Amino acid sequence: MTRSPRYWLVKSEPTAFSIDDLARAPRQTTCWDGVRNYQARNFLREMAIGDQVLFYHSNAEPPAVVGSAEVVKTAYPDDTQFDRRSHHFDPASTREQPRWDMVDLKYKEKFHTALPLDRLRQEPQLKEMVLLRKGSRLSVQPVTGREWSVIMRLAGSGKR
């Protein structure tokens, strides 16, 4: 028995990895590495194959939800934590007891029109969104089914 998909949002700085990078990646798939926050990691661990993911550009002009992706592999150890040369190296992590996980995400779509933060803030139905909460910095966060539908409608997803 498979459960119905859940919804999530991940943040990325487009100068580091953008929605276009994902679209151009081999098999349009990437491992989502580098998450180094426990709450965000725990959400990664909750993800199941088929879950739907909003792709958000942070530190961008403007910051915006720009498209969507899908979970194609559930949590497994993030190998950058073992790599001394990586910015994401964690000396406290061991192969036996890895601290940090990643998932694989596959490109679904780039929105015809990106949805900037200030546009999202105008939607009464989105006012509880984790993304829009004051001081919210979580780079992996849950999205409700209702929030997902509102955003898909605003994005004109599936239409031309």
Added chain:
DNA sequence: GCCAACGTTGGC
């Protein structure tokens, strides 16, 4: 277990 100091995130 408290909390000051420090580091990071990310909008502006």
Added chain:
DNA sequence: GCCAACGTTGGC
């Protein structure tokens, strides 16, 4: 570049 908000570290 600024800085508010938040998370982590480490002395006590």
